[in-house]
Amino acid sequence: MAFRIYNTMTRSKEELVPLDGKHVRMYTCGPTVYNYAHIGNFRAYMFEDLLRRYIKFCGFGVTQVQNLTDVDDKTIRSSIEQGLPLRKYTKKYIEAFFDDLAKLNIEPAEHYPAATDHIPEMIALIETLFEKGYAYQSDDGSVYYSIDKFPTYGKLARLDREGMQSGARVDQDEYDKDNAADFALWKAYVPEDGDVVWDSPWGRGRPGWHIECSAMSMKLLGESFDLHTGGVDNIFPHHEDEIAQSEAATGKPYSKYWMHCGYLVVDGRKMSKSLGNFYTLREILDMGYTGREVRYELLSAHYRQSLNFAFKSLDANRAALKRLDEFYANMVEAAGTETEAGKLPAWASGTRAAFAEAMDDDLNISGAMATIFDMVHAGNKAMAEAPITGKEALAVSNLWKELDAVLGILMPPEGQVDPEVAGLLEARTVARTEKNWAESDRIRDRLAELGWTVKDTPEGPKLRKL
RNA sequence: GGUGCGGUAGCCAAGCGGUUAGGCAGUGGAUUGCAAAUCCACCUAGAUCGGUUCGACUCCGAUCCGCACCUCCA
Numbered sequence A: 001m002a003f004r005i006y007n008t009m010t011r012s013k014e015e016l017v018p019l020d021g022k023h024v025r026m027y028t029c030g031p032t033v034y035n036y037a038h039i040g041n042f043r044a045y046m047f048e049d050l051l052r053r054y055i056k057f058c059g060f061g062v063t064q065v066q067n068l069t070d071v072d073d074k075t076i077r078s079s080i081e082q083g084l085p086l087r088k089y090t091k092k093y094i095e096a097f098f099d100d101l102a103k104l105n106i107e108p109a110e111h112y113p114a115a116t117d118h119i120p121e122m123i124a125l126i127e128t129l130f131e132k133g134y135a136y137q138s139d140d141g142s143v144y145y146s147i148d149k150f151p152t153y154g155k156l157a158r159l160d161r162e163g164m165q166s167g168a169r170v171d172q173d174e175y176d177k178d179n180a181a182d183f184a185l186w187k188a189y190v191p192e193d194g195d196v197v198w199d200s201p202w203g204r205g206r207p208g209w210h211i212e213c214s215a216m217s218m219k220l221l222g223e224s225f226d227l228h229t230g231g232v233d234n235i236f237p238h239h240e241d242e243i244a245q246s247e248a249a250t251g252k253p254y255s256k257y258w259m260h261c262g263y264l265v266v267d268g269r270k271m272s273k274s275l276g277n278f279y280t281l282r283e284i285l286d287m288g289y290t291g292r293e294v295r296y297e298l299l300s301a302h303y304r305q306s307l308n309f310a311f312k313s314l315d316a317n318r319a320a321l322k323r324l325d326e327f328y329a330n331m332v333e334a335a336g337t338e339t340e341a342g343k344l345p346a347w348a349s350g351t352r353a354a355f356a357e358a359m360d361d362d363l364n365i366s367g368a369m370a371t372i373f374d375m376v377h378a379g380n381k382a383m384a385e386a387p388i389t390g391k392e393a394l395a396v397s398n399l400w401k402e403l404d405a406v407l408g409i410l411m412p413p414e415g416q417v418d419p420e421v422a423g424l425l426e427a428r429t430v431a432r433t434e435k436n437w438a439e440s441d442r443i444r445d446r447l448a449e450l451g452w453t454v455k456d457t458p459e460g461p462k463l464r465k466l
Numbered sequence B: 001g002g003u004g005c006g007g008u009a010g011c012c013a014a015g016c017g018g019u020u021a022g023g024c025a026g027u028g029g030a031u032u033g034c035a036a037a038u039c040c041a042c043c044u045a046g047a048u049c050g051g052u053u054c055g056a057c058u059c060c061g062a063u064c065c066g067c068a069c070c071u072c073c074a
Helices: A039-057 A073-081 A086-103 A119-131 A162-166 A209-221 A232-250 A281-286 A291-299 A311-335 A351-360 A365-385 A390-407 A419-433 A437-449
Strands: A004-007 A012-015 A023-028 A061-066 A135-137 A143-145 A183-188 A205-207 A225-231 A255-261 A264-266 A307-309 A452-457 A460-465
Touching: A004 A255, A023 A039, A023 A209, A039 A061, A039 A225, A039 A255, A039 A264, A039 A281, A039 A291, A039 A351, A039 A390, A061 A209, A073 A086, A086 A281, A119 A135, A119 A143, A119 A183, A119 A205, A119 A209, A119 A232, A143 A232, A183 A209, A183 A232, A205 A209, A209 A225, A209 A232, A225 A232, A232 A255, A281 A291, A291 A307, A291 A311, A311 A365, A311 A390, A311 A460, A351 A365, A351 A390, A365 A390, A419 A437, A419 A452, A419 A460, A437 A452
Parallel strands: A023 A061, A023 A225, A225 A255, A264 A307
Antiparallel strands: A004 A012, A135 A143, A143 A183, A183 A205, A452 A460
16 A cells, blocks of 8 residues: 555645655744744644654655744744844744644654744845846835746645735735735845844845745755645745745756645634634643643544644543553553564454555544554453463554554553552552451542552552553 | 635544444443443434435535635644
8 A cells, every 4th residue: 555645736645755765855834933832833743743653654764844933023023022132032932842842742853944044045045036037126125026927826726816816915005016916035124123134135134934945945855855744824825935936946846745734723713812712732731631632632633624622622532542541551461571572463463454544545544543443442352251462462562552653642651650659559459358448448549649540450459540 | 706625423533335433422231349441232423405326424516504715824
């Protein structure tokens, strides 16, 4: 089977075949570091994480670049408001971003280029566009890209270029542009920019938004690379403009595939501050949910579908994860000290292939999760009838880890049994043999306060992290 | 106006032209000192109206409803 992905450019599913046949070079649009990222942002980063993990599962190598947009209207405005230099201001949010990624068990990308570290590359790219006749300078000193010079402009978004003049948000004041839809490559300095300014052949100013991604992606991945991703809202104008800039400058195809994830919505509406349905990851963790539960939630719908975020789903995820943890804990116990994995039991033998078949179909996460729950169900049923061997259990446990390399939610959180807990468990066992149920239940309540649940089984009491 | 996505059982969410998706919640039972966990059983849907077909949730058409994008929002 082959991994097939939905390419926004062709609007169809295509087999992922890296340009060099074995290594996928991917560029994933990253955060604007002016605030803590919200869970809608993380939906996109989660999709990209699942994608890179599955690409690796398929046996390809991966080089992922994720940019940090640290210069734009928002970062400038906020840093001035707080009286901080731009870099000092964004540093806080860059650190918070990496912190949040770790909490969500998102694998780090290979490169995190910051826009402010690549101004010379952007200037060089704009110069090339000037040489080739795609760029022009307007009266206010800003440099624009002339979309009329790029015949295929609009191919990604499938824009009706004639119909664009009826668009809702065309700026009425931009008299000095050749075409209202031309976009800025370089923005001339304005006082609102404070000390955020660079010299360029066209005067002092700062780069436009789109140029950073073109400059940094081509620097780190080459003029043509495999995969470019982002949220659906990036299709236009951001990605359309990147294509126009990059392909005009190099004369070569830019990204081979384009993938875009749908929105995370809250109560059926796009998250926004004005609607009051805006959540950062931090806020959710402060409410007592774990990064793992949030990860499960962000992973739970197909990436191109909009995902309705709800706290009651988070609660449901907790129950589902508990069930998975229980199964895995049983495997670990059954494996004991066994070091040599045997054959998978019949109920687990088809799981890997079924999982891959689902994921091969444009990351069908729902189908993939179903194969795991099917295995858990079948395994529990089989083990209720006959125990499995340590070798079999170890094989299942290895499979579990292999699948978790893709999902990142299967492995239970680390929970060490400290001496106090072990002592309580021992005391409870004594109380139970004496049939002192009041004492036994009191200790069980105490263990629950410490975050442990105890279950009595034919093999003796077992502890589980709550 | 243009472009795109969607409407599936109490909730979330998939595949599929004919065979139980899955998860959560709920109900009954087994098990348990009581629990927990587990197992068994039940809960079996496809916005509306047409069409194609031996047969449609699945294909086609229309309608209704929801959401998003249309110049810097993942």
